[in-house]
Every structure is written in C-alpha cells, then in structure tokens.
Amino acid sequence: MSINCLTPAFLIERDKDRCIDCQVCVRQCANEAHRWDEEEQRVFSEDANCVNCHRCVVMCPTKALHIKKFPLEFRYNANWTQEAMRAIYLQAETGGVLLTGMGNDRPYPIYWDHMLLNASQVTNPSIDPLREPMELKTYLGRKPDFLKIKNGKLLEDIPPQLELELPIMFSAMSFGSISLNAHKSLAAAAKKAGTYWNTGEGGLHKDLVEHGDHTIVQVASGRFGVDADYLKTAAAIEIKIGQGAKPGIGGHLPGEKVGEEVSQTRMIPLGTDAISPAPHHDIYSIEDLRQLIYSLKEATEYQKPIFVKIAAVHNVAAIASGIVRAGADVVAIDGFRGGTGAAPLRTRDSVGIPIEFALAAVDTRLREEGIRNKVSLVVGGSIRNSSDIVKAVALGADAVYIATSALISLGCHMCQKCYTGKCNWGIATQDPQLTKRLNPEIGAERAANLLKAWAHEIEELLGGMGINALESLRGNRLMLRGIGLTDRELNILGIKAAGE
Amino acid sequence: MKRVYAREEYCVGCKLCEIYCIAAHSKYKNDLVKTFKKEANPPISRILVEESRPVSFALQCRHCEDAPCTKACIVGAMQKNPKTGVVTNEEERCVGCWTCVLVCPFGAITRDERGHKVASKCDLCSDNSQMPACVEHCPNRALVYSEYVSNNGTK
Amino acid sequence: MHYVIIGNSAAAVGAVEGIRKVDKENPITLISDEPYHTYSRPLISYFLAGKVTEEKMLYRGQDFYQKNTVTTLLGQKAIAIDTDSKEVRLENNEVLVYDKLLVATGGTPFIPPMAGLEKKNVFTFIKKDDVKAISKVVATGKKAVIVGAGLIGLKAAEGLSSLGVDVTIVELANRVLSAILDEDGADIVRKHLEKRGIKFELNTSVEAITGGEEAQGVTLKNGKSISADLVIVAVGVRPNTEVAENSKIAVNRGIVIDEKCQTSIQSVYAAGDVAEGYDLIFAQNRVLPILPNAYCQGETAGLNMAGSESIFSGGFAMNSIGFYGLPMITAGIVKPEGNGYEVLVELVPEQSLYKKIILKDNIVVGFIYLNKVDRAGIITSLIREKTNVVDFKEKLLKDSFGYIDLPQQLRKSKLLKGDSMSCW
C-alpha cells in the first residue's frame, strides 16, 4: 500500500432531523456510498465513493440528503486547477488513460446561446398554433433535382424517404453501452411520437424487432449484429464513421458487459471484448465508402435511405460533400459535445468542433456545390432544448438527433460515470440489479413526453415567426441573429448580428 | 376485486413500500419522520420485500377469494368483507394463536408482538385512501393495483 | 326446504355461512346442548386464565343468528335421527323434520378407565361449562393433576398455572404433545414448561384417583402418588357420534363423509370433529379434530345442502399453538415411520429452536416449526398442493425461505392465484 493523494470529490450531508435510517440510500447506491452500521444501528456515508448521481437524493423518502462539492480548498492557482491536479493524482495512481462518460463538459462557448430567433410584429402576423394547423412533418432522404410530371403523375420514383412527425430522432446508443430497458423505452417512445430511434453499433435485440419500422440500424466498424435480417427489419441504415465525443477513436465494450443478451444481439461470443476499430478496415477513401453505401442499398433493394454519420471535425464541409457524392441519402453530423458511454477524457475534451459551425459550414458548402437537395442533414451533439432545434433548422438542418437529452428524460443525472457500468439509474449498465430500475413503460412515457413538449414549443416558436411549416424555416438564416460573436464567427455561421 | 400485484422485473428492492406501509399504519399517519422518530414502537410492515439479488418483489396478503385464514381463525377475528373483498383481522379479538400463519399460503401474515399479540396483515389501506400506500409510493410501478395483471404486466 | 344443524361450533357456523352464500331464505334450525351463543372452543383455556372475557370468546357476533335467520334451540340435546322419516328427536321428545341435516356434534372427551372418576373435582376440559366448574375450585396454591400431555392438557396446564395453581401432568407416552411433535421438539417444549413450574410424569398413567367424595390425589402406575385438589382428564377427544349410532348413517371411528361432506345417507351431512373425512397425506379417511378442518367441512356441507356443488378435497393434521411465548406450528407427518422419507433438520435447543421438514419423493408431507414459525403457511401450501420441491429443497430450512426461493414460473403462477385460492 502507498498513499493515495485523491480526496473525495463530493460530500454527502445527511440531515439528522430528517433521516429515518430506512436505508433506501444504502440499497440504491451501486457505488456503496452509503452503509448501514449494524453496531451503531444507523446509516453512514462513504463520501469518497459518491459520484453525485443523485439516485439517493431522489429516492430518499424524507429528502434528508444533500450532496455538495467536497469542501476542500486547493490553494488558488489559475493554472494548476483542482481538475488538473486531480487528473494527475489519478494517473499517477493507475498509469492509465483517463476515461469518462457523456459529452464534453469544458466551458467552451455554446453557440446556440449566441443566436437569437426572430418574431413577427405587425406585418406577416404571428400564428397561434393552438388555433391553426402547424406542420412539423419532415422527410429525410435524397430529393430529386427536378420532378418530371405527366398527366398529373410523377414519372420517376422519388428516392426512399423517412417520414418524421417531428424533426427529432433518438441518436445512436448501442445495446451494451445502454441497457435493454433504455432501448425499449426509446423504441416505444419513437413509435408513439412518429419518429425513429437508432440501435447504435450493438445490433437489434430480438424483443425490439417489432419496432423495426421505427428503427434506424447502425453499421459500424465492428459490424456487430449486422446480417440481412437486421438490415431488412430497419426503416433506415446508418453507417457510423465517427462520433462527436471521440472522433478518430474506436470503441471497446469490455467482456464483463457482454452477457447472454448482449452477446446474442451483437453476434459475438459470450464474455468477449467487443472492439470497434477506429476506422472501418474496408474504407480508406470516399470510393470505398461509396461501395459500402451501395452494398447496403443493394441488400435492401434501394428501399431504405442510407445515413452516414461523422464527427464534426475541421474539414467537415469537404468530407460531407464527398459523402453526398458517395451516394448517402442523409448525413448525420455529431458535434464535439456529443455524448458517449466511454471515451478517453483528453479526446472528448479537445477534439472536434462545435456542431453549430459544422452545420453552417456543411450547409453552405453543399448549397454552393448545388448538391444540398441530394441529402438531408441531421445534427446532434448536445441539443438541449426546443430552441436549439429551431436554431439548428434555421441554420440548415433537416432534423436533429438527441441522445443525452433523451437519457436525461429517462433519469440520467450526468454523473459521467457511464463507463463504470454502475449506472444507478439503470441506463448505462448491464447489471440486472440496476437495469430493472428503468421500467420501460415509464421510460417510454417520459421520453415521449419530452418529444411532445418540444414539438409543442417548436410550434410556438414557429408561430411567433409567422411560419406555419417547419419546411419554411429550413436554412432560413435570416431568422437568426448573432449576439456576442465576432465577425468571423458570424461569417462562418452565415448570420447577421443582432441589431442588423 | 382489485388487488396489489407485484411485477418483479421492475422491483428495485428499495423497500419504500415497506416504509410507507409502516407510516400508513402508524398513529402519525403518513408522516414518515414522526413515525420513525417519535413513535416508540412503530408498526410492522404489512408488505414484505423478498430479495435474492438481482430478483426482488414485494408480497402482501392476496385477499384470497376463498381465504383460508378466515376459515382457520379460531376466534373468528379474521374476516373477508363480503362487499369489498378485503380480508381484515379484527385485532381486538385476535389472540395471537397464529393459526392464520399456519394456513396462509403466501406467508402474508406477520406476528405483531409489540403489545397484545395480533396477526398483522395488509388491509389494502382500506380505511385510509383510494390507493394502498405501497402502490402509491412505489417509484418504479413494480406494484400495480388492479383487477388482474397477466405475467407480462399488461392488464 | 328446512335445514337442521346439530351442533353450534366451528362446523355448524361454517355450514350456516355456506348455506347462506347460496340460499338466503329457507329456514335453518340449529340445535345445541350447550346453552350458549356460538363460542370459540380453543379459547376456553384463555377464559380459564382470565385472558378473555366470556363476550370476547364469541366465535361470531351477537347478531349472527339473526343476520343469518337461524332459529336456535340452545340447551337442547338431539338424541336420535330417523333418516327414513327425516326426523331428529330431541331429548325433550320434540321432533324436528328436516330436508337437509348436518351432524356437527364435535368431539367428546376420551376417558380411559381408572378408579375414582366419579369423585368431585374431576373434570374434563373441552367446554365452557368445564371451565366454569373448574374456576369454582381453583385458587392460588391449589394443586392440580392433569391426565394427558396433549394439546388440551397442556393448554389447561398453562391456564391453571397462570392462576397460581401447582400443576403436574401425567402422560403415558414418552413425551409431551406426542401427536404433533417428535422427541426433540417435545423435549424443548417440556423444558420450556418446566421452567414455568409445570411438572411432568411421563411414561406412566393414573391408576386411581384417590380421596373421599372429593379427589385428593392420584396414584400412578409407576408407584408414585401425587396429591391434588383437582384432576383434569384430558387424554383426548373422540368423535361424538352418539346421536347417529342407532341410525342408518355409516359410522366408522367418526361419521364417514365423502368430498361433499355427505354421509352414507343422502341429505344427511356431517362435518368437524365428529366426521371422518379425507386426509390428503394419508390418502384415506381420518378424523381430524382441528378447527380449520371443521369450518371447511361445515362450509362445504352447507354449500352442498343448499344445492351448490362444492368439494372439499381434504385436510390434514395441522396445529398452531404456543405456550408461554413459545410458538409452534406443525403439520402432517412429523415423525415418519417406514422407508422413503427424507428429513431436513435444524435444531438449536438452547434457543428453543427447531425446524424439521419431512419429505417423501421430493414432496413435503409434514413439518415442525418451533419458535421460528413465520411464514409457515408457505410450507403448508406446498404440502397441500403436493409441490415437487426438488429444485429448492436446500432452501426450505432457511429462515428467510419464501417465494423468492421458488422457481420463477411456480412463483408467478402461485402469486396470481389469490383469485382462485380454494378452501382449506
């Protein structure tokens, strides 16, 4: 044994006047931050184990618990911050890569919060969505350059389209990184709301095949769970090239998480590590990508749109252009705040670019090249609320992907410990003791409620702008004004400054 | 009749049902803090969470159609209300012979020996509210109060 | 339609409730030679000890007969049944004509031959009147001899001892409660009672009750003599079949009944301690003098008398009693004789703790729970349902044994069964 320099991150305060020693906290904490002492006949805290996930705080029937930052003052140092030092202590202890979960939490600017929406006054009157029809319907897929019509009939088939009742889909999260109950919740909510959920790279569990018509299945570098049935069951297929939280990095699901169900669904042996290589080993060029896109189209008889998902990186506009030319029907771009089940901390926190810039750049580039109609753009990576969505659509997105917000609706409290497999909310875990905490009936209701509420808010915002169909807002950057942005930023976003 | 059904696939083993059951039957009705801090001898829970990780579920009186406990009771204290179907023990008359414990196929009767010995069991909170306290406070809908639930939890 | 019930205890009450589930109108006449509102027989020892009042002893509320429109003939004894003319004759020569008859005359004390039984202060212990008579002669410091260390004898002993009476129990068998406990269990119970000052003479019996007009003691077969102010003979009960004896109703040890609780004669039913119904464990008809059985048979008889088809699939021996805070629950075969039995045991005499479960071909056929009796009914139900326990046998003895230990399928099917639980 040697000294461990790490001090607790959080302090658990138990209000003695309220605590009834019922031990709900003890039973609910998978990190063993609460402990029943037989001899003293009372509950004690192990602060060092606390990850501040709030499970105990929420479950405590008398609300006797408060979690605080551990009140340990580090000598003030603008350079050597507490975080910087703690990271070093930890690595000195373990010799390992720092791991984390969920999205980038660094205080980079959030450009959504530097854009403001317009509203109608006097001319072009606003619309009350409660009294008048309001259209959020969105079709994702390649649109023809022009329509040939004879005798009032289309002469050529339109390429396959995905029909969404609202411009929000659940983003890819694999079974393995999240629980089957989380998948069930999202699948049922997507069906209820008339939208889609995404399997992620871990295959489609047999219980969810019934939701196939609301499922986007992913084909990633590990090719887990991919077979002909998988592709046919789905409404659309997504080739995953990259993920906003860890561009350029593969995935690694440790063998302990590969239980019976995960192993069957991923089609890999029980208990083996599931490794997704960083690149697809058969894709080294746009041409290679085109081959995969067309293989998938062939396999599904050109009936399903093919998505390609990439992380927002420096050259995103050129890359997206190549992807469109490779034949993708939808390009999904994941910003640098996108969530993850596990990522190296340094990658998560310092690789990639903000989704707002990526979106603006890609949309502008595709327009300039005259190929914007050939593809739909879906963006994700920390869409936090309905106004983020409206701003995204005005910047040029066809729809958005949400993952973190979806998990928060299921109960996630952002402790960022997904990678430990001890998610106290039953979301990012495969431990049967924990997964049952997420009742998919409740989960589906909550996730569907979130979509319903956001759809309603989007209608309100559209109505305010005097717009009665989301279609009319798409790429309409005149509806946006920047605030607190430099000229360069305004330029990249393609928007005017507030007051202009 | 409506009964409480447990759905073990969603029981998280928190035992809030037990805690709220105790409070619902305490003299400080439903006040948790007073029940556990002021009552010298808080009531015994009438619902029991059985657990062998990862499986857990709560079990209480099934209010049997043809309740064996009511037939076995040697003093006639255990009775099924012909209108509501609720099986309750008239604790005044109970002598604590535990013949009901002997016959209850669910093990749903506990021996309450805090004072005058009585057989204690779920009364579906019938004097209290519309919804039994355990069901109301179950955080994960692992308890449902309904006419009948099939194995997969649908009504 | 006229229903006549002879008896006024558990079986009779079961029958009244059974009849009234189906037939709310036709008259019921209930005859009992005890002049009391129906009371709980097992409570007589509590009554003796002053732990319950006469009013608290009632088995059903004061309005029971009225609510169920029952005409009672209390304090009247039925002496004969004519099944051809469908008549019951009472001691006062009155004759009642019935359409359906239930004989629920219960048990009568079994009194082994011994000299001096006719003396004053020699009692039996199965009726309220027995208690009233005994109460007149007991007082602190008096001495009592109880013949028989069965359930009734021990209950009488506990009652008397709590009144300050010095009690000695004489028992022919080698142990107390020989019908429901084995040696290990009996040992714990005897020691527990001895600590409370009750004395035992085992392996012997009373030769004679000594004294003049009043009993003053007993002499035992083992040569000892014990002085006593009162003697209670509590060797056991046997079916009180007297009223059926000169009729055509088939009587074996008790009145033989089928699964509808009907006797060999149509329209005549019997239930309770007087009857000999089906024993699920022994797979043959046996007298089972316990209250749950009496009620269930009575209820089944009542339902059938009123025209509803109802079947009582059978009972088996089971008891729950306690002495001075030591509870015990036993059922079925507790001391297996012969081959093919498997016995699971946990015995901690210092804690008066004993658990024994008897299996045959992986089916539970009996158990003893001493001191830790919680949730015993789960085991009882395994006996009744003849559940094969091979998958969870090793868990049966656990303190926390419960539904969690059953295979999931079995557990789920049982837990949904509240709807259909049938009569014990």
Ligand SMILES: Cc1cc2nc3c(=O)[nH]c(=O)nc-3n(C[C@H](O)[C@H](O)[C@H](O)COP(=O)(O)OP(=O)(O)OC[C@H]3O[C@@H](n4cnc5c(N)ncnc54)[C@H](O)[C@@H]3O)c2cc1C
């Ligand atoms: C002291 C004591 C303790 C007991 N403790 C328990 C216990 O803890 N648990 C348990 O399960 N069982 C116990 N028993 C047994 C239980 O009391 C009987 O199994 C139950 O009372 C049987 O009910 P029954 O209706 O068959 O008959 P009984 O209770 O014997 O009643 C028969 C009735 O019929 C009346 N009667 C008889 N003959 C005639 C006639 N010719 N005319 C008119 N009326 C007549 C009698 O007066 C009596 O009222 C105990 C018994 C005693 C005596």
Ligand code: SF4
């Ligand atoms: S409150 Fe609900 S989840 Fe918690 S132990 Fe009881 S039944 Fe299970």
Ligand code: SF4
């Ligand atoms: S206590 Fe037991 S026997 Fe009585 S009604 Fe409830 S579950 Fe049935």
